[in-house]
Structure formats: C-alpha cells, structure tokens
Amino acid sequence: MEEKVFQFWLHNLPGAGDRTIGKLLKHFGSAKKVCLAKPDALKPVLKEKAVQRILEFNKIFDPQKVYDKMTADGIAFYTIEDEKYPERLRKLKNPPYAVYCLGRLPEERAPAVAVIGARECSGYGRDMAKAFAGKLARSGVSVISGMARGIDGLAQQAALEEGGRTYAVLGCGVDVCYPLSNRELYRKILEEGGGILSVFPPGMKPSRGLFPERNRIVAGLSDLVLVIEARLKSGTCITVDMALEQGKNVYAVPGRLTDRLSDGCNLLLRQGAGIALSPEDFLAEIALLGNRKELAGSAKESRLSEGAEETGFEEGGSGQETISFLDYYPKSADEILEDMRRMGIAIDLSQLRQNLILLCMEGRAKQTVGNYFSRQ
Amino acid sequence: MFSRILSGTVYGIESHLVHVEVDLSSGLPCFVMVGSPKGEVKESAERVRIALKNIGIVIPPMHISVNLSPADLQKEGTGFDLPIAVGVLTAMGRLPADCARDHLVLGELGLNGEIKGIRGVLPVAVCSVRRGVKRCLVPGENAREAAAAGMKTVGVRDLNQVIEYLRLPVSEREERFPHLQGEEGEPHLQKAPLPENAERLDFAEIAGQESVKRAALIAAAGFHHMLIIGPPGSGKTMIARRLPTILPPLSREESLEVSSLYSIAGRLRQGESLMKDRPFLSPHHTISPQALAGGGKIPKPGVISLAHRGVLFLDEMPQFKRQTLDLLRQPLEDKEIQLARCNASFTYPADIMLVGAMNPCPCGYYPDLNRCRCTPFERHRYLSNLSGPVLERIDLCIEAPRVEFSQLRSKGTGENSAGMRKKVMNARRRQEERYQGTSLRFNSDLGGRELERYCKLGQEENRMLEKMFCTMNLSARTCHRLLKVARTIADLEESEQIRCSHLAEAVCYRTGIWE
The missing domain is CATH 1.10.8 (Helicase, Ruva Protein; domain 3)
Structure with a gap:
C-alpha cells in the first residue's frame, strides 16, 4: 500500500481529530509507521481506550478498498503533505490535515471571495447575493461558499450563471448533497468546473458539530469575506469571527436598521468592516488591497436600484405610484393601502389589488402569498 | 279493555308517528312490551307503574300488553312514558275511552309523576301536523317547540294535570287549559325571514383587517368556503364568529329544518321554539370523527349536520387530525352526509359554509421575516397537515396581517354587519335570478x-x-x-x-x- 492510503486510514481513524493525527505523526514520522505500529508502541501517545478503538476499527475497515472506491468515484484526497494541498489552508493556524475534493480545487492564483449569509433570506438579500456574486464571478473571482439554503446557494448559483467558478465547502462528506434542495446546484458546480470540498471523509452525514469547522474552511479558502445578510448571533457571524481570527478582511452589505436580517451586517459595519456599496466598488477595493490579479470590468459603476427603472405602466396612472410603496420585504395589501392613504392617495382596496396583480404579471412585483406583495 | 294513543319517535332524523296500543286482560300479572322497543323504551314499564302508584292509582294485577305500532320500526327515546301511562289508564277505565283521540302524546315520567322534557318534539310535531293531527300533550319544557310546528299545544307538568285535562269534556278543555299555539298556517311553507335575536356581534367592532372583511363579504355572498391565514391575535376567530351576522337571516323553512336537527340532538335551548340565528359551530380540534360526521348505531347528527345552513368554523385547522378533516370531503361536495350502518343508510343534511383559520407557519409570523425564523421545511410540514382534497374545495383564502397598535386604537371604523348583509342579500338576489330553474343556488355551486x-x-x-x-x-x-x-x-x-x-x-x- 502506498503512503497515501495510510494517510487516508489515519484520517479516517475514529475519534482522531487533527490534533491527535499531528501527535501521532510527530511521534512515528509517517502514517505508514503509525499504521504498522504494534498496539504497545501506540500506548505512549494514545490512551488505552483509543488504542482499543483502533484495533476494533482495523478489523472492519479495509483502507485500500475504500480508498480505491473513493478514487473511482472521482474524489481526490489531499493531505497537508501534498503539493496540491490548498496554499490558503496551509497558512492557517491549525490547518486541517486533509481535504477531500470532488471536481477541482480553487485556483491558487485567482482571488477568492467568500459570499455568505442567512439561510432564511429576504428578497433584498437574494438580490444582493445575486448582484455581488454574479459580478465577482464575471470578473474572474472564485466565489467560495457553503452551498447552504438562502444566500450561500444563491450566490453560487449566480456565479455559475455568469460563467464563473465557484467552490462549495460542505459540512459533510463531499458525496453527500446537503441540503438536498440544492442538488441541482451541486450537479452544476461540478459540471461547470467548480469544486465541492470537505475536510470530512466521504459518506459522513451532516451534523450540527461539523458546521463550525466547515465555516472555518470557507473563510480559510478565501482572501476576503463578504456578508450579504445576517441576523445577530447567527452561523454567518461565526464564519466572520473565524475569518477575522485568520486575519481576513470582512465586508458587509448595509441594510436598514429595522430589518432583523441586516442586524448582523450593520453591527459588522459598526465594528469596522468594509462597506460593500456596489459590486463594482467592491471589486475596486479588492484590487486596491493588492490582490494578485488585475481585476477586469471594474470601470463602470451602476446603481443597484436599477430594477426599479420605469418601464411605462399603461393601465391607470397609479401603477407607478403603487410600486413606490412596495418594498423588498413582503407587505400586506392592507399595509400598502394604509401607507398610500397616509400619503393622501385616494385608492380603494380592489383598485390597489388590480394594480398589484398587473405589476406582478409584468414581473415588477412579486406575490409572496395571496395578500402579500414585494418588489421584484 | 283496549286503548290506543298516538305518539311518535325519531329514527335517525326522520320522524314517525307511533300508535301505542295497550291491552289489559286476565292472566298472570305482568307488563309486556312489544314492537321493537330499545332499552330506554322497555324501562318505561317500570316508570309508568311506579308513577301511577305514587299519584295514588294502583294498577290491578292483570296481564298488561303494550304494542308500539308499526312494530318493525325501532323505537328510541323516553317519550313513550306518558302515552303508555295514558293508555294504561284508559284501558283500566280510569279515563274515558277516546279521551285522547286526535292528540299527539309525548313525555317522560318521573317516579313521582312529574313530566320531563324530551328530545325530538319538534320534528315529530311537524310530522303529526302533516298527517292532520293538530293537538298535542307534551312536557311543558317542549311546549313552545310543538307550538312552533303549528300545533294546539298543552304543556303539562305532571300526571295529575294530564288526568284532569283528559277527563274534561272536549268543549271545556280549552277554557281550563289555554292552548299554546304557534303562528297560523303551516310554517314549513313560509319563506319570510324570522325576526332574529338581538345581535351582540358586529363587524364594526373589528379594527383594520379591511381585506379580510372584504373576503368575508365575498364568501358570504357566494357561500364560498373560506380559509383565513394569519398570525396569532390578528382577529381570525373574531371575523369568523361574525360571519353569521352578514349571512341572510334564516327563513322559516330553513329554521324549521335546522331546529328539528337541534331538537333531535337535544341542543335546542329550553323554552326556545325555533332557532333564529344561523348556526355557528366551532368544534375543538380534538373532535372525534364520529362527533363530526354523526355517530351511533342509529346515528345522532354530528357537528357537520348541526352546522347545516350555517358556519362550521375550524380554528387551528392543521391541528385537526387528517382523518377527521378528510371526512369533510364528501359532505362539502354533496351538501349532505351519508352514514351507512349495518341496518340502514342515513342521509343527513350538511349544507355548510366551512371557515378555517390557521397560522401561516409554526411560529405564526411568516411572511414577516423580521419575526419568523421557520425554515421552508418546517413551514411545509406545518401546511402539509392540511388535507389537500379539503383545501381544494376552499375557494377563498385570505391572509390576515398583523394588527398595528394604531389600528387597534381606532375602534373599527369599517362597515357594520347590517350594511354588509345588505350587500350580501343583493348579491344573493342576483344569483337567485340567474340560476332560476336550475339546481344551482350559489356561485360556489x-x-x-x-x-x-x-x-x-x-x-x-x-x-x-x-x-x-x-x-x-x-x-x-x-x-x-x-x-x-x-x-x-x-x-x-x-x-x-x-x-x-x-x-x-x-x-x-x-x-x-x-x-
């Protein structure tokens, strides 16, 4: 068996984290020596129980067979001793011993930005994620994220739509698609030349405890972290903390003070995070930060609110008026009516409904549920 | 020594007249009852014997036979006590023969001779009026019911009163026992609306929620089933409760139909003759399927039949068991419910307006993302408790937004029930005209x-x-x-x-x- 297989065995040992693996390697010199060591020889490093566990494990686990199957499935296995091991991870304080990768590893020379945010996002968050990630991808920046529901997945989706590269870091084995609702995205990332990465062995099911480590890797693989939307004390905030620990720059998209989903972002801004005002502006900042590659397409600035440009609303003059009372958050027709009346616009509920439905059919508004409407 | 008294019983929701035939003959002293009596009817022998003894009449030691005819119809209820007692007294010669001719006699006896109220007086009285019997002796408690059916009614409190009444010559009876009489004519042929009870509920009390009120108006006008979705405290229940106040008032014909069902279920309020308000039933979500559809060997009307011509309100709809909700499918389609038992199949009316209320998600605040933190999966699981086929029959679905404090203080400036009802009745009239000569009644049909x-x-x-x-x-x-x-x-x-x-x-x- 070659050394790689022994390393694979070592990484699969039950109960052995990066720290234990480090200790074993320091004591024995190589994975092969650890594997072939007599139980007695292990004792100085490991506790009695751990040694027992290894013996049990060896009875049921055939590393060569599992490794061969994994390779046949196209999953690559890189340890820190490999040359191909991502440089960005190597620079971390506690680099993971190994990463598994389906598809490609992120390009070392291309700048990488982590685009992250809430799973339950608002329409505003959705639009921002798409705008920023799309623009980044078009300019040749790798978009790194966790392929979660909400912002993460949407950002990666947008990156793919713009023909860019995106890499997903999972909190489970790379062959496990989690969440299942993103299976289309999972397939597309691989098809379009991106990569699915994980520090957990294939077949590992997602569980709560694995996500902080996943978040650390997301931050670790990127040069810069962009937060689109986050609540206070959310998983996104954990990723940000880790990025800051790693010395990465953090940017946040500002939101309104009344939106709980923007509280995390606004707090970051208060604490001194970079302000992501527009994708172009943001790209320019990355270039200024001395990133490795000249960034293209950062010349022309555009306003993010261009979606609200007029497109000639024929039926009744109040269509345009109506849309100005809509928001990125779903508002009930009653609320809109109340707001309009407060502004002195005389309109009744059925007229308003008709306007809203027409706006929806034109694709300028969205009907969240029956009586609730938001800006598209 | 034979006598025959007219009485009646309810089988399912159908009423039948029953002849109680009593015969006293010499032989081994005993009290035999034939003609398919159920348990409580058989027991009446004991009540009759002791009640007679306690008012000072001793039954001679003879062979007493009671036959309830038609003999093949199963007899239920406690209403046969009084006719049997009268029959026995007549057969004994203590009452003149034919004293109770052309009288419908109903009532339960207490051991001391008092007469207690029974269920189902109204439908039996209606049936009797149709057969041309227009006088009746019923318990005082039920007198107004019988009178409402158009009978010349004598409400009696105890057996002595009955004996006194029956001993009087026919000409003097009315003088001593003034008849309680309902409105002239046969009420089941009248369409004029009944005067309603003084209403306490009104739509004007509802602050804000204009769109929900509007939806309620539409639902009432077209008799559409309706679902209200909204966060806790947004007034879903308040609105549903006020729906009967904008539905057109019950016509006499409808009222008689509904009141009969309530009389059978024993839910007619004491002293009330006919129901004046449309039924509004709001069963708790733990309701059993039998209680909803109607249960028993001879089924009692369930909640769905009691809500006939009115509103069946299911609060917290996803909390209802799927199995229970699925029961609604056929009645919502056919406007009646068929209950098949081994001995017969029963069809009960169930022309209801279904109103459901529910939260939009487990926490109740979706789509307000500032408050709602439910995942799409959780939301989906919550909604999937609703049975699809039932949801498919609901035409109208409206979201009730959260009420702001400012709206709460503004004491409901909107329309009141009277104004809304007027609009509903206008719309109904248009429908009536349009669907004249067809089997259709409302747009929802x-x-x-x-x-x-x-x-x-x-x-x-x-x-x-x-x-x-x-x-x-x-x-x-x-x-x-x-x-x-x-x-x-x-x-x-x-x-x-x-x-x-x-x-x-x-x-x-x-x-x-x-x-």
Missing part, C-alpha cells in the same frame, strides 16, 4: 360546464386570465375557483360582466400559493 355559461369573459378579460394563468402558474382547477369567486365579486359590484378588476381581486384569494 358552479361546475365546469356551468362556468362556461355563467362566467363568460370579454376579450380583454380573457387575455388577462390567460396572462395570469401563465405568469402565476395557475392550475386548471385554480382557474375554475378563481372564476367562481370573480363571479361573486361581480355580483357584489352589481355587474353582470366579470371585469378585469374582479379577476385581479379573485386571483389574490387563491389557495394554490400555499399548497
């Missing part, structure tokens, strides 16, 4: 083919519907429901043509967006 006929769209409207169909992912079924609702909206607006604005409003009420 329209089927696929009828839609083509009664919901014709102009060119512009057709274009709009087509566009909505494409951009909003409507299904054919949603489209049908949408047209029905648009028809009702047009009726409310007094327009024979369905216009674009009606369609636009109707599309906001679709349930599909939640399914």
Whole structure:
C-alpha cells in the first residue's frame, strides 16, 4: 500500500481529530509507521481506550478498498503533505490535515471571495447575493461558499450563471448533497468546473458539530469575506469571527436598521468592516488591497436600484405610484393601502389589488402569498 | 279493555308517528312490551307503574300488553312514558275511552309523576301536523317547540294535570287549559325571514383587517368556503364568529329544518321554539370523527349536520387530525352526509359554509421575516397537515396581517354587519335570478360546464386570465375557483360582466400559493 492510503486510514481513524493525527505523526514520522505500529508502541501517545478503538476499527475497515472506491468515484484526497494541498489552508493556524475534493480545487492564483449569509433570506438579500456574486464571478473571482439554503446557494448559483467558478465547502462528506434542495446546484458546480470540498471523509452525514469547522474552511479558502445578510448571533457571524481570527478582511452589505436580517451586517459595519456599496466598488477595493490579479470590468459603476427603472405602466396612472410603496420585504395589501392613504392617495382596496396583480404579471412585483406583495 | 294513543319517535332524523296500543286482560300479572322497543323504551314499564302508584292509582294485577305500532320500526327515546301511562289508564277505565283521540302524546315520567322534557318534539310535531293531527300533550319544557310546528299545544307538568285535562269534556278543555299555539298556517311553507335575536356581534367592532372583511363579504355572498391565514391575535376567530351576522337571516323553512336537527340532538335551548340565528359551530380540534360526521348505531347528527345552513368554523385547522378533516370531503361536495350502518343508510343534511383559520407557519409570523425564523421545511410540514382534497374545495383564502397598535386604537371604523348583509342579500338576489330553474343556488355551486355559461369573459378579460394563468402558474382547477369567486365579486359590484378588476381581486384569494 502506498503512503497515501495510510494517510487516508489515519484520517479516517475514529475519534482522531487533527490534533491527535499531528501527535501521532510527530511521534512515528509517517502514517505508514503509525499504521504498522504494534498496539504497545501506540500506548505512549494514545490512551488505552483509543488504542482499543483502533484495533476494533482495523478489523472492519479495509483502507485500500475504500480508498480505491473513493478514487473511482472521482474524489481526490489531499493531505497537508501534498503539493496540491490548498496554499490558503496551509497558512492557517491549525490547518486541517486533509481535504477531500470532488471536481477541482480553487485556483491558487485567482482571488477568492467568500459570499455568505442567512439561510432564511429576504428578497433584498437574494438580490444582493445575486448582484455581488454574479459580478465577482464575471470578473474572474472564485466565489467560495457553503452551498447552504438562502444566500450561500444563491450566490453560487449566480456565479455559475455568469460563467464563473465557484467552490462549495460542505459540512459533510463531499458525496453527500446537503441540503438536498440544492442538488441541482451541486450537479452544476461540478459540471461547470467548480469544486465541492470537505475536510470530512466521504459518506459522513451532516451534523450540527461539523458546521463550525466547515465555516472555518470557507473563510480559510478565501482572501476576503463578504456578508450579504445576517441576523445577530447567527452561523454567518461565526464564519466572520473565524475569518477575522485568520486575519481576513470582512465586508458587509448595509441594510436598514429595522430589518432583523441586516442586524448582523450593520453591527459588522459598526465594528469596522468594509462597506460593500456596489459590486463594482467592491471589486475596486479588492484590487486596491493588492490582490494578485488585475481585476477586469471594474470601470463602470451602476446603481443597484436599477430594477426599479420605469418601464411605462399603461393601465391607470397609479401603477407607478403603487410600486413606490412596495418594498423588498413582503407587505400586506392592507399595509400598502394604509401607507398610500397616509400619503393622501385616494385608492380603494380592489383598485390597489388590480394594480398589484398587473405589476406582478409584468414581473415588477412579486406575490409572496395571496395578500402579500414585494418588489421584484 | 283496549286503548290506543298516538305518539311518535325519531329514527335517525326522520320522524314517525307511533300508535301505542295497550291491552289489559286476565292472566298472570305482568307488563309486556312489544314492537321493537330499545332499552330506554322497555324501562318505561317500570316508570309508568311506579308513577301511577305514587299519584295514588294502583294498577290491578292483570296481564298488561303494550304494542308500539308499526312494530318493525325501532323505537328510541323516553317519550313513550306518558302515552303508555295514558293508555294504561284508559284501558283500566280510569279515563274515558277516546279521551285522547286526535292528540299527539309525548313525555317522560318521573317516579313521582312529574313530566320531563324530551328530545325530538319538534320534528315529530311537524310530522303529526302533516298527517292532520293538530293537538298535542307534551312536557311543558317542549311546549313552545310543538307550538312552533303549528300545533294546539298543552304543556303539562305532571300526571295529575294530564288526568284532569283528559277527563274534561272536549268543549271545556280549552277554557281550563289555554292552548299554546304557534303562528297560523303551516310554517314549513313560509319563506319570510324570522325576526332574529338581538345581535351582540358586529363587524364594526373589528379594527383594520379591511381585506379580510372584504373576503368575508365575498364568501358570504357566494357561500364560498373560506380559509383565513394569519398570525396569532390578528382577529381570525373574531371575523369568523361574525360571519353569521352578514349571512341572510334564516327563513322559516330553513329554521324549521335546522331546529328539528337541534331538537333531535337535544341542543335546542329550553323554552326556545325555533332557532333564529344561523348556526355557528366551532368544534375543538380534538373532535372525534364520529362527533363530526354523526355517530351511533342509529346515528345522532354530528357537528357537520348541526352546522347545516350555517358556519362550521375550524380554528387551528392543521391541528385537526387528517382523518377527521378528510371526512369533510364528501359532505362539502354533496351538501349532505351519508352514514351507512349495518341496518340502514342515513342521509343527513350538511349544507355548510366551512371557515378555517390557521397560522401561516409554526411560529405564526411568516411572511414577516423580521419575526419568523421557520425554515421552508418546517413551514411545509406545518401546511402539509392540511388535507389537500379539503383545501381544494376552499375557494377563498385570505391572509390576515398583523394588527398595528394604531389600528387597534381606532375602534373599527369599517362597515357594520347590517350594511354588509345588505350587500350580501343583493348579491344573493342576483344569483337567485340567474340560476332560476336550475339546481344551482350559489356561485360556489358552479361546475365546469356551468362556468362556461355563467362566467363568460370579454376579450380583454380573457387575455388577462390567460396572462395570469401563465405568469402565476395557475392550475386548471385554480382557474375554475378563481372564476367562481370573480363571479361573486361581480355580483357584489352589481355587474353582470366579470371585469378585469374582479379577476385581479379573485386571483389574490387563491389557495394554490400555499399548497
């Protein structure tokens, strides 16, 4: 068996984290020596129980067979001793011993930005994620994220739509698609030349405890972290903390003070995070930060609110008026009516409904549920 | 020594007249009862014997036979006590023969001779009036029920009173025992609405919630089933409770129908003759399937039948067991419920307006993302408790937004129930005229083919519907429901043509967006 297989065995040992693996390697010199060591020889490093566990494990686990199957499935296995091991991870304080990768590893020379945010996002968050990630991808920046529901997945989706590269870091084995609702995205990332990465062995099911480590890797693989939307004390905030620990720059998209989903972002801004005002502006900042590659397409600035440009609303003059009372958050027709009346616009509920439905059919508004409407 | 007294019983919800025949003959002293009596009817022998003894009449030691004819009909209830007692007294010669001729006699006896109220007096009285028997002796408690059916009624409190009454010559009876009599004529032929109880509930009390009130108005006008979705405290229950106040008042004919059901279920309030308000039933979500549909060997009407011609309100709809909700499918379609038992199949009326209320998600605040933190999966699981087939029969779905403090203080400036009812009745009148000569009554009854006929769209409207169909992912079924609702909206607006604005409003009420 070659050394790689022994390393694979070592990484699969039950109960052995990066720290234990480090200790074993320091004591024995190589994975092969650890594997072939007599139980007695292990004792100085490991506790009695751990040694027992290894013996049990060896009875049921055939590393060569599992490794061969994994390779046949196209999953690559890189340890820190490999040359191909991502440089960005190597620079971390506690680099993971190994990463598994389906598809490609992120390009070392291309700048990488982590685009992250809430799973339950608002329409505003959705639009921002798409705008920023799309623009980044078009300019040749790798978009790194966790392929979660909400912002993460949407950002990666947008990156793919713009023909860019995106890499997903999972909190489970790379062959496990989690969440299942993103299976289309999972397939597309691989098809379009991106990569699915994980520090957990294939077949590992997602569980709560694995996500902080996943978040650390997301931050670790990127040069810069962009937060689109986050609540206070959310998983996104954990990723940000880790990025800051790693010395990465953090940017946040500002939101309104009344939106709980923007509280995390606004707090970051208060604490001194970079302000992501527009994708172009943001790209320019990355270039200024001395990133490795000249960034293209950062010349022309555009306003993010261009979606609200007029497109000639024929039926009744109040269509345009109506849309100005809509928001990125779903508002009930009653609320809109109340707001309009407060502004002195005389309109009744059925007229308003008709306007809203027409706006929806034109694709300028969205009907969240029956009586609730938001800006598209 | 033979006597025959007229009485009656209820079988399911049908009422039948029953002849109680009593014969005293020499032989081994005993009290034999034949003619398919159920348990409580058999026991009446004991009550009659002791009640007679306690008012000082001793039954001679003879062979007493009682036959309840028609003998093959199963007899239920405690109403046979009094006719049996009268029969025995007549057969003994203590009462003149034929003293109770042309009288319907009903009542339960206490051991001391008092007469207690029973269930089902109203339907039996109605049946008896139709057969030409127009006088009755009933327990005082039930006197108003019998009178409401159009009978010359004597309400009696104890057995002595009955004996006194029956001993009087016919000509003197009315003087001593003034008859309680209902309105002239046969009430089941009258259509005029009944005066209602003084209403305490009113839509004017509801602050804000204009769109929900509007939806309630439409639902009432077209008798559409309705679902209200909203966060806790948004007034869903308040609105549902006020729905009967905008439905047209009960006509006498309807009232008699509903009151009979309540009389059988023993739920007619004491001293009340006919129900004046439309029923509003709000069963708790732990209700058993039998209680909802009607249960028993000879089934008692369930909640769904008691809500006949009224509103059945299911609060916290996803909390109901799926199995229970699924029961509603057939009755919602057929407007009656068929209960098959081994001995017979029973059909009870169930023409109800179903109103459901629920939270939009487990926490109750979706789509307000500032408060709601439910995942799509959690939301989906919550909604999936609702049975699809039942949801499919609901034409109108409305979201009740959270009420702001400012609205709460503004003490309801909206329309009151009286104004809304007027609009409903106008719309109903239009429907009545349009569907004259057909089996249809309301817009909600329209089927696929009828839609083509009664919901014709102009060119512009057709274009709009087509566009909505494409951009909003409507299904054919949603489209049908949408047209029905648009028809009702047009009726409310007094327009024979369905216009674009009606369609636009109707599309906001679709349930599909939640399914």
